[in-house]
Amino acid sequence: MRVESHTAGSDPITVAVVGCGQRGTHYSVYALNEPTKCKVVAIAEPRPQTRKNFARTHSVDGSLVFQTWQDLHKASADTIKTIGKRLADAVLVTVQDSMHLEVVLAFAEQGYHILCEKPMSTNLEDCLKMDNAIKKSGVIFGMGHVLRYSPYNQEVAEVIRSGALGELINVVHIEPVGYYHFAHSYVRGSWSKEAESCFSLMTKSCHDIDILCHYIADAAPSRVSSFGSLKHFRKEAKPKEAGAAKRCLDCSYESQCAYSAKKIYLDSLSPLVHGGWPSSTIVDGVPDIENVTAALHNSRYGECVYELDNDVCDNQIVNLEFSNGVTASFTMIAHTSLICERQTRLHFSHGEIVGDMSTFTVTNFRTGEKKLHTPSLEGGGHGGGDLGLIRSFVEAVRTGRQEVLGTDISQILRSHLTVFAAEASRLEGRVVDCAEFEKAARERIGV
Template sequence: MPHDFGDAFEPITIAVIGCGNRGRTYASYAIAEPTKCKVVAIAEPRPVTRKLMTEAHLVDKTLVFEDYKDLLKASAETIQTVGKRLADAVLVTVQDFMHEEVTIAFAEQGYHILCEKPMSTNLEACFRMETAVKKAGIIFGMGHVLRYSPYTRALTEVIRSGTLGQLINIVHIEPVGFYHFAHSYVRGNWAREKDSAFSLMTKSCHDLDILCHWLFPGIVTRVSSFGSLQHFRKDQKPKEAGDATRCLDCPHERDCAYSAKKVYLDPATLRPEGWPASVLVDGIPDIENVTAALKTGPYGRCAYECDNDVCDNQIVNVEFSTGATASFTMIAHTKLICERQTRIHFAFGEIVGDMESFTVTDFRTRKSTHHAPKPEGGHHGGGDVGLIRTFIEAVRMKDQSLLGTDVTDALRSHLAVFAAEKARLEGTVVDVVQFEKEMRATYGAAQ
């Protein structure tokens, strides 16, 4: 049964919808902090993944479902018979195209919601989600985890202090990583726009959001963008690979930067939680099941023989209402894996950071100060832990403001991403304020 908010000692109860990498990551907080929250229900179609999640959290078998619709139905019956939901909150960690339907369905039953990014891959759906969340009056968390790491919190504190004067410009880069991009955006679920969305949305909505966060209270006014798919195409395939379409059959495999054998069968990826090999199989990855997946599944394909079409490089230029500007670059071809590099320029100083530490230089004193916030465990520099902890506390206190954002704020940072892609495709500069007005009028969404 859901948490009684009058009892400060009862853990917040959560249902996990989708028990893949993101669902497991957020849910692990319940194991680390059992007095704060508890997983009491799950929905997951893959049998081994479902079984492992059930066992890890000791979920009652009557609250284990293959399909979220069955969980939703059981919840409706419980609400009707005893007047209570099955849990206090749900984690929406299903595939991107399902975020809208799952979020709206559980919002209508009154659940507080943490939705993995992106909010949706469809702008109209984002507006519908905003409407549903506002109507339900629930706590809504967005999976923009970069906001919640110790590094970002410390850096944001310096920005907000105003000690360096007016914030004038930010230069920000996301180095996706050469094999990470090949895994997710060439061979994986986010490779084709028709199946998911453009890569600026599926990979870098984080980054446009953090720029909006740092430049608050300014809002995005105009954007332009350029980008394309430069490398992961058949015409770039090494001649030595011949007609091979799978890495395990390729004579060039040993010398290929994007060899699936190198990426997935390296000992580092075969640990129980070893990403990215863990994505390939239902359960714990090992040599046998990963090799089998590479022989027949999508992740064993030649990176130059896939049907991918999303950009592997893109730049976005942003103007804010304060007059400040920002430039963002997303690039696949780097050794760094999502280790963002940032330079923030003020009237009287600058900040240079790399997601682990940052250096603040004051032009007036000519002094530089190095900051290395103590990292937390998990991915995104502790942002995953920071987000789920903050969400649980917001639900416990019934205080949306603890998250530092709300559903409309999240929608607006997504709007900037949609506008940037519109600018890239049309070769124009997009007025984002006007774009929002037009989209709200088109989709009947209130301001």
């Protein structure tokens, strides 16, 4: 087996990718665009065609291509034991959410620096265990809260920190998930059932609670309340014209349905260019007409959105009070034409910022000046946030400085705890004290 040595001098940071799906692919593009800074040297992926394609794209040696993360971990343990070196400098953990804890703990114990896709985990106790393990290992740790790393949010944060608009008083933030995005991911997809994944405020919107914590960086959430429900994607909302049809390809009402699988996955395919989200995510290999059609006949992605067993909220609001008195409100809503194009208003004592994740306008009440900011749009998803995160992580590993990431495991845990507290509020119908909530959780598991 060929083993990559630990980074020295100007050598690129080497990474092993655990999970070669959408998120693993997005982060790993950096290695293709900046080969002198980052190189993928090992992968673990259970799907044969996805594994083959990823290995070929990154020219990964066949001896370092594994079917499971356990195989990769064992190979790493063998090389550490025999020659005293890990397979790579860092591991990208981009597997299903429920697997994050076991993968992170296993590779942290071996001394790998880790970039983990959000969320930390799907339950509160596991997040606390991960926090404890990362602190014990002392490795560099990054979390897939990519919104922090987009040029847009970095520029917004600069205005906040400058004090030019006075004291921040209130933030209003909305995430329009998108009607077909929600149907794909949270009705038909991997995040549709809380028991198999987690509640939607965590799986979709921990990004947003984190960006609020980032904006209000000099304080911690102190109290939270929340309301929400699964309002639409239920059998009771099924159009009568659809009758007893269980699959879109068998439904006479399909052409009139906003959530038609044929419209979402087949009609969006170009006859000239294969690929594109979301069609690319429902097949193993090339998302051509034949493969996608087969998926619609045989998989959950072809089923009627009103006949499935999904149970996560399609709308939710969260109200936050921070320790410095700043208040914030957040809304997650499925039924929008915009796809994850967040809208934000930040209100200060002497001005305001109004933005849409692409541009933002700053109004200074003292001077009367109103200025439009148009941050540079880099490549990659989330307005350049994906690129910004992996670039920052690689630099943090190269320099051995956690602060390059602008956050650490304690802050990452805090925003996750806030999400769990908000969901507790929704379920229990009460205002939750964040400090008491964390204390009780730690007492339960003894950390």
